[in-house]
Amino acid sequence: MWKVIIVDDERRTRQGIITLVDWKRLGFEVVDTASDGYIAIEKYEQHQPDLIIIDIKMPKRSGIETIQVIREHDKAVKFLIISGYAEFQYAKQAIQYNVEGYLLKPLEEEELINYLKKMHTELAVERKDNINNKHDQFQRYIDLIIQQKISKEVRNFFQEEMKWNYYAMLLIRFFDKKQLDLADIVASIKQYVSKEEGIVFIRNGYAGIWVKESHAGSNTEKVYYSVYHSLKEKNLAFIGAVSNRVEQIESMANCYQQAESYLHESFFYEEEYLITPYTPMIKERSIDKSVEQLSDYKEKLLYAVEISDCNTFKQLMMEVIVLLAKTAYTETEIKQQITMLLTYINNKLTAQHPEVQDRITIKLTDIVSIQQSHTIKQLTSIVFEHLKALSSVIDADTSGLIVKRMIHFINKNYDKNIKLDTMAELLHYHKVYLGKIFKETTGEYFKTYLDKVRIKNSKRLLLKGSKVYEVAKMVGYTTPDYFHSKFKKYEGMSPSEYRKNKKRMGQEDS
Structure with missing residues (x-):
């Protein structure tokens, strides 16, 4: 059972929430209640609940203030805010403290049940039903470690429970975030990573694995490829990055930053690639930002499209993208340059072939596809298909x-x-x-x-x-x-x- 504390200054409201749903059937237990924020903090320290349902506006200490105090020590406990209509906008401020949601008074049974079901699933994934309390504690401490806010409690935990000689950080970035159930993915990854190999966590949209590294420094790559097939089975588009190995817990914040910095460059690598400290950095470039060379390609590309020479304009487009990748351009800037180049070609073709203007105008969907491309390879493919479509229209409509x-x-x-x-x-x-x-x-x-x-x-x-x-x-x-x-x-x-x-x-x- 997941433990719940209900906090509201009105006794009737507290009792109403308790009787509103069948807590046991939903997998929860109301272990206590509190009438203000000060008492709520005491009850929190006493019970260490998994969920706190709290009124936003109370005497002595407000719900937001209470959440803020608890969040300083506990990033894992979940909050569900309740408020009156007049306080609804005020309640939205609490989102910055990572609350699960907010409900309007009077509470609707169905809405509360839906939130509880959602949180039950999340709690089960994040904590594995408390089978491994040590692992759960790590989840709570990971943010503090990465922020280099390592307390004595955190340090003692690792010294006593995780006596590893070396550590490394593995981060996995997923590209299609719209249909991404990160909690489900992490649960799947955990099936392939034992607690002796590493600790799996979620942060900033990444799936992370704190890896027990060997002296040779090869465990992290083994862990990555052990979860690789699990991710492929889910038809996910992803890429991984691994840090150097270190000996001190204090160095793990730098490891996280190192792996994350690699993922910021993931556009320049193929999907499923594992970027390591030994990977040649494509973005280690000395060429200044310059579009002078690009102008040489404009007319060549335009001519190749007009005569339907697919091989030539494919080769030219690849040369353009490689040129941009070797400059100081960022991923966003490269996509902007490509969009401008395609717009130029489209405008020229429109002027030369007005009879097919409606079929060769660059569309919003084309621009969106370019902006959403995950890798250089994918961008190249999208651009080639667009040029091929243009060429097909021009070819077919030219007697x-x-x-x-x-x-x-x-x-x-x-x-x-x-x-x-x-x-x-x-x-x-x-x-x-x-x-x-x-x-x-x-x-x-x-x-x-x-x-x-x-x-x-x-x-x-x-x-x-x-x-x-x-x-x-x-x-x-x-x-x-x-x-x-x-x-x-x-x-x-x-x-x-x-x-x-x-x-x-x-x-x-x-």
Whole structure:
């Protein structure tokens, strides 16, 4: 059972809360009550409760003042504030002291039950139902240690209960925080990390592990990869960082800061990577911030997109991002530069191709995707897909390029059964439209152009000695008779006559 103290200056309210819900069924026990803040602190020291439900406005000492005093010594105990309507805005001030929530008087049974269920789950995860009190104490002390506020009590605890020769700090950063249940993740990590290996905790949105390090300094990496598969099974995007090993508890604050500083640079590494003190720091850069070199890439990128040269603009974009990564730009500044570059390309294409303006304008979703990218690799992929989409629109809506693709297809596939329907299906345009732009661009109908390509190639094959019926099939005609009629139409003679004339003249067809 989780222990609860109820604090309110009105006796009726205290009794009302006690009788409002079935505490035992919800996994809680009301161990005491208090009528003001001073008594509440005494009761807290006596019972060491897990949850304190407290009125925000009381005589002698207010709820906020009481919470502030208790928080100086206990970061783990949970608070649920109750207040009247007039004090509701006042109650919000208590959020800075990490309260779980606040309820308006008169309390609603369902709302209180929902809070209690939520806190029951959190308490179970954070303390493992008090199976390991020593581990629970560490959770309470971790903030003090990192803040370098190590009391005698904290120091004695570690000296007596955690007689490790070396320590190291491992932090894991998760990228998709919207759907992140950190308490659940930490509970999963604890299944892979024994108390002999390290202590798992939560801080600043990170999953942290205080690792018992070896003299060789290899335990931390082993711990990371032991929880790696657990995180992968949850389809999480994450990256880890580990500090140097130290011998003194007092040095763990520096270890935390060291690991955290590595995570601030996680954008420059791939997901799931473990950054160590021995990892080459991508951000150890001496090049000043300068956009002069970027201007050289603008026109190159624009041209590559216009001609649909995916390989080129992918390579150019990678070069741009690598260039930015080697400068003094931060993650945010790099994303800003990329956004500006894409905006420039979009504006240029819009001016040059106004007929497709509505389809190439950079969208808010594109900018959001860039800003939310987790790593350099992900940013590169997002930008490439955007450029590819732009190129696709420009390509598809430019008649000349469409016809070039049609001609290229004919030259490569004239021996097959090609029709305008084939091209329409391939290019996703109506055959009437394709026939129209083909005639406007080449001056010939599609069928005429195809026949000429076939006849040209048939002449080459005829002079090589192939039989007429073989040549007909090799250039895409279904029957020798049909080939014969087409050949005579364009060359003024039959295939056999053409071959005889050429042999007699001793000339080769060019």
